[in-house]
Amino acid sequence: MMRTSIKLLGLALVLSSATAMAANNVTYNSSSMSSAMSSVMKGTATKNADNTDLNARDKSGATLTPQNQSNAEPDIEVLAAVRSAIVEDDDLSTAAHNVKIMVEEGVVTLRGPVKNANEKNRVEELARNVAGVVSIDNRLDIDTN
Known part of the structure; x- marks a missing residue:
């Protein structure tokens, strides 16, 4: 029916x-x-999602993805604090609010598309200012669409 x-x-x-x-x-x-x-x-889609091409590199297994996120309590706390700092910044785009964040032993890896170089730098700065962050691996991509 x-x-x-x-x-x-x-x-x-x-x-x-x-x-x-x-x-x-x-x-x-x-x-x-x-x-x-x-x-x-x-019900088939006719156009790929915005970041489909960017995510293609994740399929190989050689790239750190959110599925590799550490379950250690300090890493989870740092991840939550970094996510909160990014989401609370109203000047960032929706794309920037939705970047992938992985934390392992205090090392924060940022991945995904952002609108421009200013957003890329701002997201890194917000993450760097979170207590418990040892270093940043900024792998954010600037969306050219």
């Missing part, structure tokens, strides 16, 4: 899109509409 409802909703969305395109005098061949309808019905 639920699957049928979802398919009908998808079909209605495709049909309303086709109607809107026709109203705007936009022409598409039947194979492109069929492909678009198939994509909607299957």
Whole structure:
């Protein structure tokens, strides 16, 4: 029952899109509409997430990721304090608020995209000012999109 409802909703969305395109005098061949309808019905995404390419390097296992995060209490406390410092800075973008943070024996590794060099430096500065941080490994990427 639920699957049928979802398919009908998808079909209605495709049909309303086709109607809107026709109203705007936009022409598409039947194979492109069929492909678009198939994509909607299957629920497949047509565009990669913003940082998909940046995360590709994590697949090899050679790069430190949040799954490698130490469970030692001092490291967890430092991680929480660094995250709080970053999130509390309202001048940072959402991307900067969501950087990956890993802490092992007080060494903080920062990973992920930020908007510009100023944000990259600001995130590092905020992390450096947290008690218990021994050093920073700043691997933040500047998003060029």
